[in-house]
Amino acid sequence: MADTIADTRRLFTKPQNLNDAYGPPSNFLEIDVSNPETIGVGRGRYTTYEVRLKTNLPIFKLKESCVRRRYSDFEWLRAELERESKVVVPPLPGKALIRQLPFRGDDGIFDDSFIEERRQGLEQFLNKVAGHPLAQNERCLHMFLQEESVDKNYTPSKVRQA
Numbered sequence: 050m051a052d053t054i055a056d057t058r059r060l061f062t063k064p065q066n067l068n069d070a071y072g073p074p075s076n077f078l079e080i081d082v083s084n085p086e087t088i089g090v091g092r093g094r095y096t097t098y099e100v101r102l103k104t105n106l107p108i109f110k111l112k113e114s115c116v117r118r119r120y121s122d123f124e125w126l127r128a129e130l131e132r133e134s135k136v137v138v139p140p141l142p143g144k145a146l147i148r149q150l151p152f153r154g155d156d157g158i159f160d161d162s163f164i165e166e167r168r169q170g171l172e173q174f175l176n177k178v179a180g181h182p183l184a185q186n187e188r189c190l191h192m193f194l195q196e197e198s199v200d201k202n203y204t205p206s207k208v209r210q211a
Contacts, residue, residue, distance in 0.1 A: 079103040080179055080194070082172035085164045086117075095119050096164055098171060102194045108185050108208060114195040122199055123171055126178075129189040133205045136184045139177045142170030 084099040097117045104112060123141055130138045158164075178184050179194065186207045192199055 076106055077104060078106055078179060080172065080175045082168050082175060085168055087159050087164075094159065095121075096159065096167075098168055100175065100194060102179075106185065109191065109195065111195045116194070116197060118193070118199075120167070120171075122193065123174065125199065125201060126189060126193045127174075129205065130178065130184060130187060133189065134183055134187050136178070136181050139174055141174055142167050 081101045087096045097119045101115045188206045
């Protein structure tokens with residue numbers, strides 16, 4: 050068997066000027082999940098999150114959008130991506146079933162610390178999913194990020210660049 054030697058030479062890179070270093074990025078995709086808002090009372094109570102998108106990727110028809118989504122919408126998106134795409138979909142933050150039990154000493158799933166923890170998890174989930182090139186072609190992701198309401202009876206398909 051022949052001995053193999055790893056090639057440890059440095060790759061030659063193009064010298065960078067100030068515009069390259071500090072100019073606008075060639076492609077960017079920023080997704081923020083923020084401003085949680087709890088709506089309703091009693092058993093009809095739920096929390097929505099603002100999902101803000103900024104991008105210059107040509108696959109997205111809107112370069113900026115802002116929509117409100119609840120946790121069940123994130124669950125729907127995850128299920129659709131698992132069913133329709135070839136992407137390994139990361140997990141969502143947990144359902145927190147124990148926090149939903151009655152007679153707890155705190156606000157359960159409406160406790161500020163829990164909402165913030167979930168918000169961070171949802172933002173991380175969305176950035177991982179939307180950053181994947183195959184997931185960017187899924188219609189369900191575009192609908193989730195850019196349309197005011199999610200049509201859960203949509204026809205799954207791929208998005209094509211204009």
